[in-house]
Amino acid sequence: MSNKKRSDLLPHLAAPFIIAALCISVIAVAMIKPYDKLKMYAGIAFMDKLKTDPEGSSGLVIRENEIITEHNGETSETGEVIRPKFGELYAVIKCSAFDVDVPVYWGSKAELLEKGACQSSGSAVVGSDGNAVISAHVDTFFADMDNLKKDDVITVNTNYGEFTYKVSELISFKSTDRKYIVPSEKTKLTLYTCKKDVLGSSDQRIGVICEPVGSAFYTDVKEAE
Amino acid sequence: MKNAFSYIASVIASVLLVFCILASVISVIGYTSVNEKKFKSIAASEHIDEKVCSELGRYFKERSSASGIPAEVYMNAIDSEYVSGIVDQKIDNGFHCLRGGNQSIDLSNAELDASIERFFNDYADSINYEKDEKFAKKVDAAKKNAYRVISEFSDVYKFGALEEHGVLSKVSKLYTKLDVIMTGSVAASVVLVIILLLLNLSSKSATLYWTGVSSLIAGIIGLAPTAYLLATDYFSSFSIKQPQIFTAYTSTLTMLTKTFMFASVGAAAAGIVLIIVYIIIKPKNKASAA
Structure with a gap:
């Protein structure tokens, strides 16, 4: 084989391997985010709505309510909240950083965490004074928690009003540290979830503290009731 | 080179x-x-309607101890043909949502309504219960619950859950641009x-x-x-x-x-x-x- 032929052959033999290596590398990097999203969507879709017997042995009664997310009637800056019952779907969180609208159940229990976010029944009802603490699984409803940035706007819809918050602080704390989730006099919304950990469940929690920027209590809905 | x-x-x-x-x-x-025709043909070839029926029977049987309503009250009025229609409607509706639309699903089953009413009436008669407004509400609630369960079980591709959480609208953006x-x-x-x-x-x-x-x-x-x-x-x-x-x-x-x-x-x-x-x-x- 002449030198000319050999010098031609080598690049041609190498080309498929170079191209394959480049393509596989690009695909591997590009697939990280879609894979996480797919996992989150699958987690949400496959949660079995009827897994929890509403009147079963656990004693948990889950109430699925239709939450008003678009309201064109009269509103007021002040009003009264409706305290939900344990296991009741009472709010929906919307935020541009989240890929899904997050249903919020009152009370914290494993069955409820499979259906949405849970609000600790010891915390303040959204719209009232105090610290409203909401948590959810990191592999489903709060998968996009790390996308939240300071000044991001979060809307919480309930059947008595729409409440708008602005992210004021990004937080990270140990699961044993309760300083962010205890009741407070200051009105705020605290959202948190587990920190993503490839090795399993993490002791670390991440979240955001949001300050209220707007309240719109539905006056006509209340009158109708 | x-x-x-x-x-x-x-x-x-x-x-x-x-x-x-x-x-x-x-x-x-x-x-x-990825279209309704293919999905419906898979549902038909895999006899998914029969699986839905079997799961409904199991569910209503399990619930009978708590609700007091025997599974037969529901299952005598539910057959594969009825379920197959609901499964197909759910698939059609899912793809309508993916294309940005929506269509209503007709779950009505006169036989099921009659079966539930018959059961409640017979039971009320057997204990001399007055068929008042409360009674009518209970019958209505039992019917609504039956249709909710049938609807949930028949949504085999979970379009409902995906739509409820806003996932379908996100996927729709990609699907409509295919x-x-x-x-x-x-x-x-x-x-x-x-x-x-x-x-x-x-x-x-x-x-x-x-x-x-x-x-x-x-x-x-x-x-x-x-x-x-x-x-x-x-x-x-x-x-x-x-x-x-x-x-x-x-x-x-x-x-x-x-x-x-x-x-x-x-x-x-x-x-x-x-x-x-x-x-x-x-x-x-x-x-x-x-």
Whole structure:
């Protein structure tokens, strides 16, 4: 084989391997985010709505309510909240950083965490004074928690009003540290979830503290009731 | 090799061509196979209606101890034909939502209504219960609950859950653009082949080589994961509790994976043919390739 032929052959033999290596590398990097999203969507879709017997042995009664997310009637800056019952779907969180609208159940229990976010029944009802603490699984409803940035706007819809918050602080704390989730006099919304950990469940929690920027209590809905 | 520039440019164009071929294959499969017709045919061929019926029977039987309503009250009025209609409507509605629309689902079953009413009336008569407004509300609640359960169990592709959480609207953005993506990726593939031709003007047959390599690699990239998924029966390891949902999802994923695998084999075979043609043609050209 002449030198000319050999010098031609080598690049041609190498080309498929170079191209394959480049393509596989690009695909591997590009697939990280879609894979996480797919996992989150699958987690949400496959949660079995009827897994929890509403009147079963656990004693948990889950109430699925239709939450008003678009309201064109009269509103007021002040009003009264409706305290939900344990296991009741009472709010929906919307935020541009989240890929899904997050249903919020009152009370914290494993069955409820499979259906949405849970609000600790010891915390303040959204719209009232105090610290409203909401948590959810990191592999489903709060998968996009790390996308939240300071000044991001979060809307919480309930059947008595729409409440708008602005992210004021990004937080990270140990699961044993309760300083962010205890009741407070200051009105705020605290959202948190587990920190993503490839090795399993993490002791670390991440979240955001949001300050209220707007309240719109539905006056006509209340009158109708 | 006449110059390094033409070689590097050809490698880059070939890498882009690999992605364009993959995008073309995926979008063509998505366009032709992800639709209500295919999903309904899978539901029919896998006898998903029978699985739904069986699960409904099991559910109502389990609930009978708490509700006091025997499963037969529901199951005597529910058959595969009725369930099959609901499953098809759920699939139709899911794809309507994916296209940005919505359609109502008709769950009505006069036999079921009559069966529930008969049970409540007989029971009220047996204990001399006054059939007042409260009684009517209880009958109505039992009917509503029955339809809710039937609706939930028949939504075998979980379109309802996906829509409820806003996932369907996100997927819709991609799904409604599938035809654009398909046309775009096929057009981009053609453009890249032309670019390869221009880069290798001194040896036009080299275009066959670069195109062949791209096609072969696209085929291998598609073939390797799909062959793995099918050989290891990966989808069977899914932990989906309800059998009808498990069957619907795994059958659909298997169908899509097989289609993608066959398309990948086709791409790889086309690539090998192009490379062989290039090897045969090449000695006739005195100029060196690339």
